[in-house]
Amino acid sequence: MEKPYVVGIDMGGTNTVFGVVDARGTILQNGSIKTNKHADVNDYVSELTQAIRVAVEQVGGASKIKGIGIGAPNGNYFTGCIEAAANLLWKGRIPLAQLISEKLNHIPVTLTNDANAAAIGEMTYGAARGMKDFIMITLGTGVGSGIVVGGNLVYGHDGFAGELGHVIVRRHNGRKCGCGRHGCLETYASATGIARTAREYLEIRPENSLLRDLDPATITSKDIYEAAMMHDKIALDIFETTGYMLGEAFADFIAFSSPEAIILFGGLAKAGRLIADPIQVAMDKNVLNVYAGKTKLIFSQLKEADAAVLGASALGWEAKEV
């Protein structure tokens, strides 16, 4: 193969991690820089592309790179821009794909949001190999989603499709969401949502709980997981409720695209059967008859440390010269 490698860049609010990846998903070179060190995005791009250039030289130089893929908050596939990302320093519309391509020998750069990148990574290297219709759900600080229909990522007419964390699951007395509305799925089913549920339960329920030893303000999903593993009743109930709400929502998602699988990824997915069992119960109970038992619920097969970079890198294979 003339150009046997791609570069994957995963831009998070804190760190930007990158890797040079081959067609089998092996990360040959990697590195990272701080995302929010530079007030000017051009300085960020300079530091990042300099670091990437060094890594690329190790594998034979820019001529070996087929493309670069970026997963970034609010990344838009159609425009190559990031727009109004809440936890980044740079405001407005940043033409990130173009800025990076210009600094790296005009290698084609494709950009999308992090959940879409995860879906493409799963399809290229992970649990969704061979699948044409699936939904990736990322259970992190928020709830993200990447939807694949007929083998293609769903971008919508504007490049912003697939915000299933912001489907409204509680129309009355729903929790306030960071997006300004109330009752979004991610206010319940994200790492921060489940911590909110813990604080609510500790407030209104009388039982003893290991969680009462902690400062409610700093309880994390990991604390709840550890308490649940010790058979703590309140912690177990929190997972049960959270999973059930996810399963109810998934039953509706299935009515939309009838996916072969829903794939769980991210911090909360590490709770394994604690979260997956109630999801499955609620999916089975709420799904429309015609879909019953057809959609698999599975976990990501990508190693967590590598998944974000692999997902972004997978986009590099479809990057086109502009």
Next chain:
Amino acid sequence: MEKPYVVGIDMGGTNTVFGVVDARGTILQNGSIKTNKHADVNDYVSELTQAIRVAVEQVGGASKIKGIGIGAPNGNYFTGCIEAAANLLWKGRIPLAQLISEKLNHIPVTLTNDANAAAIGEMTYGAARGMKDFIMITLGTGVGSGIVVGGNLVYGHDGFAGELGHVIVRRHNGRKCGCGRHGCLETYASATGIARTAREYLEIRPENSLLRDLDPATITSKDIYEAAMMHDKIALDIFETTGYMLGEAFADFIAFSSPEAIILFGGLAKAGRLIADPIQVAMDKNVLNVYAGKTKLIFSQLKEADAAVLGASALGWEAKEV
């Protein structure tokens, strides 16, 4: 063009209507037979194909027909079968596409459900010409949907995707649905759903209403429409509530596929602004910020009498020899 025509077949529970259609959407020949006259599906197919053969001879014979498209209840695009359709006589899995093709010179036949056919018709001849991402919502006896993503109908992994009438919009005390579950969108927003709302309102509200002159058991969406046009407060409120629930649901659909437009079709859509205004209000109020103001709410541009046949016929253009 060697094969300048297609045949569209719209199979309803009562009548099966067909037409021979050209590339501009002109219906050159048409006809209909009773759907449920024959206990044996083979007799139905014989009568239908005989009638189609006569129509096709008028335009030059089977060699002029590129393909045949069928919109049918529970029609599956992948298998060409209708499966377990509630209001048809024939039980089990009927290989309708194959049966019809065998009787008509092996012209390729493509089949899907009625709402999907309507979406393809709208894309080929109607309001969605040039659109690659839109959602067709059919407000009839039930609520159907056809979802187009990137220019393609969403069929899902099993051919049954796009049952947005069965998204659950009321998790608590939801109305019993024909599907056996509770709270589905179509229990509120279909012609039968809005009549249910009328009966509820007349029961629990004290105001006078023109609708009180009618037998509650036989109130139709048309009665409610006519009362609303006379400024009847209860009738107006019924449209307001129904439209608002649709708009809330549409805001969630937008988070899935970010369509350029949502297109309304079917009996309730004839209520025009009575239903569209509250939908728009609820969409604007409930949609996630990133989508605000981007998705148009429009009405079908196909003439109601022809729409079903045109929609089915549009499928004929993509039918492939097997």
